[in-house]
Amino acid sequence: MNYATPISELEHPAPPPAAAKAETASFRSISKQYRLDAVTVDALNDVTCALPLGETTFVVGPSGSGKTTFLNILGLIDRPSAGRLVLLGEDVTDLTDSEAADFRSRHIGFIFQSFNLIPVLSLRENVELPLLRHMRSSRARRQRASHYLDAVGLADMMERRPGETSGGQRQRAAIARALVTEPDIVIADEPTANLDTGTSSEIVALLDRMKSTFNTSVVICTHNIDLIQPESALIQITDGRLVNGGPN
Amino acid sequence: MVWTIAFRNLIKNGRRSIMTMLAIAIGGFAALLFGGFVTSIWFGVQTSMIQDQGNLQVYRKGFLQFGAADPEAYTIVDWRRAAETIGAIETIRDDIVVITPKLDLGGIAGNVAASSNKTFFGTGVVAADIDRMRQWDGWRIDQPGLASGLSDNRGNGVVVGVGMARMLGICGPLEIAECTDPPRLTRGTVTGEADTVAPLVEGDGDLSALRSGGPADSLPRLNLLAATTTGLPNIARVVVETAQSQAQRAVDNAFVMMHFDQAGELLYGDSRQATALLIQIRSPDRAEFVKAEISKTLAAAGLDLEVYHFTEVDPTFSRIFGMFSFLFAVVSIVLAIVIVFTIVNTVSMSVIERVREIGTIRALGFRKGFVTRLFLAESALIGLFGAVLALIGAIAAATLINAMGVQWTPPSNAAPLTVQLMVLQNPALTLAVVAALAAVAVVAALVPTRRAARLNIVESLHHA
């Protein structure tokens, strides 16, 4: 199933060349230090790796190992202290704040641990929100949002506010919100940490399915080994260092 | 979507939103009502003064600077010619309602019956013209002035100030409220003076009649003594038709208004000369144009005259208006400061509560500007609703207060005016207040909003 008019064709007439998309993301000697008073914490230490295109990649590691930092840098909401980041063939290390926002808007979708839906908006309006930067017609936005909510199985509760839905339903809506702009990379930091086991598996399965349906790459970070699907790529981090998943 | 989010957040924080809105509404309400009062001063006080003095006044050149010391040298020598010259100006013919002469004079007024006397400052006017001027309503505020009190058919009638009447002991027959005759005093000297001036009355040798007063219609009589231009004393015997309060006590105690011809008779023996020409025009908006035209024409005609706007001759209006404008400005600034603090507080709280939402929105690919707009929209809505509330409240309160007919006496007036708060009658000021409220709301929100937009995304996302 494919949505009638892909956003990439509508709003960005020149998609990146296919050759450059051979890998979704490439970390080149990326380090990230946090300074806490006198102490410097190495959240990431010289990480070099490539994320494959169109796949689900799991980022795993113990708590405090640097998984979130890894995803934040990948999602262009945090900056590396050293090293370079290439996304979709473009070196994005030195983008300005606005350029980074534009890049996120076009290419990246986020799914959060606590869903982070806007409480005053209905599920449908939440999904419409990121489309503000892409589509002028509110009718078109509404249609598109409904379509994606339908795809995640929320067709009959679109007009509910997040507070009127369960955690699993909220995370489904958040998945629709992340996918609605047809991003190249969907980043999910512990998307199931606030959900029960059954719902967690459903959400991961849904993400995996959506990856295929909408032809995107999904990067999921989790400390729950049970969720990892056997055929997925795996990046394992310990103490800010890559254990496997490096250049191979 | 921005406005939807803003509006729904206002509803969500209903109590806080309403308190902030009320702060704005009360501030705006006060500013609008006070503005309405200042507006009513602008129209009301000017209307009173134009009814009294006309919009424009023509004087002999130099009169305002030096005339008081030597009035003779600064009178308009032939006021009819000046009035005709002005009346003949084509471009302003339709503007002019009244052109009328007035003649100022001073002297001593004596009440022979009570053997009391006192200096007076008098003015001679054409009663019919003055009565017409008092009906002027160039701004349609329906505030007719008091009639002059002079009757057309009594050439020797005068109107005096209430203080003047009191001192001369003529209150009894006038039957004016707040006018009571003084307790009887010893008045040896006064009698003597009356005796000395009495024989000078021309064509009236009937001293007994003069002394006793004894008028058929029971109105009090006075003798007015003035010095003619040739320096000789001259006396007129006048009938006091009524007494009217004057704005300033000093004036009230010495005021005598008489017919123009009577004043001319006293000073010159004829009525060709005048201190000034009062010119009343239909629409006050045209005053500057009319003034310029008259000025041009007077110069071209070789007349040694100058034309002034009434505010140039008498600074009272400018002072009153200036004072209230200043108060208005101070009050507005204080209110604005209070509103700024309220808004800053409200928006800051809103930002703090929604840090994670801000991080989320930024992560979703919105630039800082979008976050700014989100919170500014909220503040603008509060400002707008507050302003609308202020406007509705002010209109309601003004209508109520106007209907109550509260009276106040501006410093320029003798008689009180009914307080008419003009909120809607001054759309420029009303719009300005409403716009200022919205602007203050938005500008005040800029500081906390900027902080919101600059939040670190990662840290915001981890905010509890």
Ligand SMILES: Nc1ncnc2c1ncn2[C@@H]1O[C@H](COP(=O)(O)OP(=O)(O)O)[C@@H](O)[C@H]1O
């Ligand atoms: N904003 C920050 N300031 C200081 N230290 C941080 C910050 N974010 C993360 N860290 C530290 O960096 C390390 C990696 O954190 P994180 O990437 O959140 O790990 P994970 O997601 O695997 O639990 C931890 O030691 C953490 O304390």
Ligand SMILES: [Mg+2]
């Ligand atoms: Mg983490």
